[in-house]
Amino acid sequence: MKEAGPMQGLETARAGRSVSTQTGSMTGQIPRLSKVNLFTLLSLWMERFPVRETPSQKSQVKRTGLVVVKNMKIVGLHCSSEDLHAGQIALVKHGSRLKNCDLYFSRKPCSACLKMIVNAGVNRISYWPADPEISLLTEASSSEDAKLDAKAAERLKSNSRAHVCVLLQPLVCCMVQFVEETSYKCDFIQKITKALPDANIDFYSECKQERIKEYEMSFLVPNEEMHKQILMTTGLENLCENPYFSNLRQNMKDLVLLLATVASSVPNFKHFGFYCSSPGQINDIHNQSLPQDIARHCMVQARLLAYRTEDHKTGVGAVIWAEGKSRNCDGTGALYFIGCGYNAFPVGSEYADFPHMDDKQKDREIRKFRYIIHAEQNALTFRCQEIKPEERSMIFVTKCPCDECVPLIKGAGIKQIYAGDVDVGKKKADISYMRFGELEGVSKFTWQLTPSGVYDLKQNEPERRENGLLGPVALENERHPNKKLCLGNR
Numbered sequence: 001m002k003e004a005g006p007m008q009g010l011e012t013a014r015a016g017r018s019v020s021t022q023t024g025s026m027t028g029q030i031p032r033l034s035k036v037n038l039f040t041l042l043s044l045w046m047e048r049f050p051v052r053e054t055p056s057q058k059s060q061v062k063r064t065g066l067v068v069v070k071n072m073k074i075v076g077l078h079c080s081s082e083d084l085h086a087g088q089i090a091l092v093k094h095g096s097r098l099k100n101c102d103l104y105f106s107r108k109p110c111s112a113c114l115k116m117i118v119n120a121g122v123n124r125i126s127y128w129p130a131d132p133e134i135s136l137l138t139e140a141s142s143s144e145d146a147k148l149d150a151k152a153a154e155r156l157k158s159n160s161r162a163h164v165c166v167l168l169q170p171l172v173c174c175m176v177q178f179v180e181e182t183s184y185k186c187d188f189i190q191k192i193t194k195a196l197p198d199a200n201i202d203f204y205s206e207c208k209q210e211r212i213k214e215y216e217m218s219f220l221v222p223n224e225e226m227h228k229q230i231l232m233t234t235g236l237e238n239l240c241e242n243p244y245f246s247n248l249r250q251n252m253k254d255l256v257l258l259l260a261t262v263a264s265s266v267p268n269f270k271h272f273g274f275y276c277s278s279p280g281q282i283n284d285i286h287n288q289s290l291p292q293d294i295a296r297h298c299m300v301q302a303r304l305l306a307y308r309t310e311d312h313k314t315g316v317g318a319v320i321w322a323e324g325k326s327r328n329c330d331g332t333g334a335l336y337f338i339g340c341g342y343n344a345f346p347v348g349s350e351y352a353d354f355p356h357m358d359d360k361q362k363d364r365e366i367r368k369f370r371y372i373i374h375a376e377q378n379a380l381t382f383r384c385q386e387i388k389p390e391e392r393s394m395i396f397v398t399k400c401p402c403d404e405c406v407p408l409i410k411g412a413g414i415k416q417i418y419a420g421d422v423d424v425g426k427k428k429a430d431i432s433y434m435r436f437g438e439l440e441g442v443s444k445f446t447w448q449l450t451p452s453g454v455y456d457l458k459q460n461e462p463e464r465r466e467n468g469l470l471g472p473v474a475l476e477n478e479r480h481p482n483k484k485l486c487l488g489n490r
């Protein structure tokens with residue numbers, strides 16, 4: 001399994017050549033994210049998981065996101081915390097179950113992390129080739145240490161059975177354009193434009209420009225020479241040559257643009273958020289909403305998953321999280337990952353096995369809808385943890401759950417649904433969305449204007465509005481600090 005050292009950096013270049021087999025031809029019409037890119041994007045996104053702690057300025061250790069994949073299925077989404085690095089969290093959370101897993105890091109892990117995950121028998125470690133976990137960009141007096149650490153990591157890499165590499169694939173043709181169009185058309189942006197017809201219609205592009213700037217700062221190295229220096233120090237000298245170097249930088253830039261585009265589709269915009277339409281229900285802890293920034297973060301995970309869809313008309317993504325009894329060592333606070341999915345044909349089927357016709361086709365027998373497995377169904381089927389009845393669990397779905405999925409979600413014991421609701425109460429040709437509106441016993445948080453009561457509260461607390469993140473429950477908790485607090489409030 002050991003890859004010859006000098007060849008490792010060339011992973012990207014090879015992937016570039018095989019681009020045409022990656023997607024496109026399979027789905028016929030819409031471009032699709034490769035699995036590798038989906039995992040990479042999710043690792044970058046996990047690095048941005050909302051923090052509740054103020055990071056100490058002294059540290060040279062950068063926040064790192066991590067996706068743990070087993071048999072091509074996601075079994076863990078993590079983020080480094082104040083106490084632990086991402087690799088250490090992987091070890092604490094998964095232990096020997098890491099054997100044969102693939103790990104996707106948003107930064108090259110330090111030698112302390114690398115030795116443990118290599119020892120656990122992982123199959124592959126992929127990392128984003130910018131500034132590593134122990135930063136090589138900070139000009140601290142300990143930068144010598146950072147270089148020594150990078151050297152140690154190199155030695156571990158070349159002596160390990162695990163394949164430690166940079167896996168990035170160029171996006172397929174038109175992917176960015178497609179993501180832009182579908183992000184603009186998604187439930188969340190559509191609801192804002194409908195609710196505020198006179199609002200600055202360009203809020204979406206504005207939001208996107210801000211995100212692009214922000215993420216380029218985090219994930220790219222602006223200066224080419226500095227980037228080369230980092231690649232040399234981290235054993236990727238082969239990538240410093242052109243055309244590999246310029247290809248690498250272009251791939252990285254495209255992926256960051258894509259992430260910013262998707263993140264802007266669930267924007268932190270004025271008084272929009274995930275709220276319960278019947279707040280009377282919000283008394284039990286299980287019914288209380290997550291802080292808005294965390295709810296938005298999880299919905300963006302689901303939005304990213306939707307770009308792996310096999311349905312060539314509508315991509316849907318779903319992700320399930322649960323909240324443990326107390327805050328744990330993970331940067332995700334008390335939240336832990338349960339499962340995720342997107343809509344696709346049954347596992348193991350050849351794509352051509354099933355009809356792909358949509359409802360415009362008159363002959364009902366050759367329509368696809370009876371064969372597609374919905375995002376929620378895949379998330380439940382391939383969950384890697386049980387859903388515990390005593391814990392608060394939540395599913396995030398990019399569109400309204402249909403009548404087939406609503407009873408499954410309730411039956412599985414999921415306590416909360418966060419969803420788009422543009423289709424609620426509608427009956428489309430083959431799928432109907434009648435049951436979601438009537439569903440009881442599960443709290444439903446849909447994307448809408450902040451209910452007026454909360455809005456007033458916020459206006460009286462301008463300093464809170466700065467954060468723009470507090471939902472009704474978070475506000476409630478602020479005022480009753482002795483109650484069991486929402487995630488993150490220590």
Ligand SMILES: [Zn+2]
Nearest residue numbers: 085109110113
């Ligand atoms: Zn580390």
Ligand SMILES: [Zn+2]
Nearest residue numbers: 374402404405
């Ligand atoms: Zn469904």
